[in-house]
Amino acid sequence: MPRKELDVLEDYIAQNNLKITRQRRAILSVFLECEKHVSAGELYNQVASIEPKVGLATVYRTLALLTDSDLALELDFGDGQKRYEHKYMHGHHDHMICTECGKIIEFNHPLIEKFQEEVARQNSFTIISHKLDMFGLCNECR
Amino acid sequence: MPRKELDVLEDYIAQNNLKITRQRRAILSVFLECEKHVSAGELYNQVASIEPKVGLATVYRTLALLTDSDLALELDFGDGQKRYEHKYMHGHHDHMICTECGKIIEFNHPLIEKFQEEVARQNSFTIISHKLDMFGLCNECR
DNA sequence: GTTGCTGCAAAGTGTTTGCACCCTG
DNA sequence: CAGGGTGCAAACACTTTGCAGCAAC
Secondary structure, three states, X not given: OOHHHHHHHXXXXXXXXXXXXXXXXXXXXXXXXXXXXEEHHHHHHHHHHHOOOOOHHHHHHHHHHHHHOOOEEEEOOOOOOOEEEEOOOOOOOEXXXXXXXXXXXXXXXXXXXXXXXXXXXXXXXXXEEEEEEEEEEOOOOO | OOHHHHHHHHHHHHHOOOOOOHHHHHHHHHHHHOOOOEEHHHHHHHHHHHOOOOOHHHHHHHHHHHHHOOOEEEEOOOOOOOEEEEOOOOOXXXXXXXXXXXXXXXXXXXXXXXHHHHXXXXXXXXXXXXXXXXXXXXXXXX
């Protein structure tokens, strides 16, 4: 398991009177190796293969922990379940989601971010986070 | 009930071998008078006060109908339930959501839209729809 | 040995569906 | 009067919670 992420988790755990357990290690390690945008159920299935006794509730509870400790970011593509991606490893980005094949292209456009700040300032709004999702067809599906 | 919206619904209904019912009229009329971003449950409560026998399932089915006929737009602010707003009356816009008091500020920035198109073009992606939500604190809450 | 963590199952939430009856066109 | 619409309740999918036993510190 990568050192950095485990450190982040252990820091958070140490600072909050929590404990490191076999299950949490397993879930974190699978999460880190995961392709992006995992759902709790998918993560559970993968964890179950290396740690069969783990419960789905523990996966949910650990994902909340990872979100609170800023290792994971909660996403919602409107398909009825929450998804999670690594926050620590790759910075902020937005998504293009192909509604035909499900492919997700990540992108980041500095000027879009800049104008978001501008429009927020005009409205005396302080941005904490934002998400921009574009739905449509990728080059293979149109 | 405003003429235009009823016409839109009737056109859609006529073109699809569907029927206009008392319940659908009631739900549409409440929806049109609603403040923005209603959830199915909220709409149901309001409709129930003027049409007590209506069922929650009918509200869901009618919202699907309104969405298909382009009168309503489905939103998802990540609070675990879908929300709906009028599509016919006011054009596209994005949202700033105050995580403290729940206030929602709508905005539209032409340049943000323009750069979205640009980044989509660069990736050979065809945008069908998009949504940009910014979460943070409004001027009263920060 | 405390105190937090886990697994299980049960309960919750929002949404969808099956079905007999009802009503529109 | 035929075929879609409705209400009700049951089913669903995802997530959260209560609790007794377990394990980390």
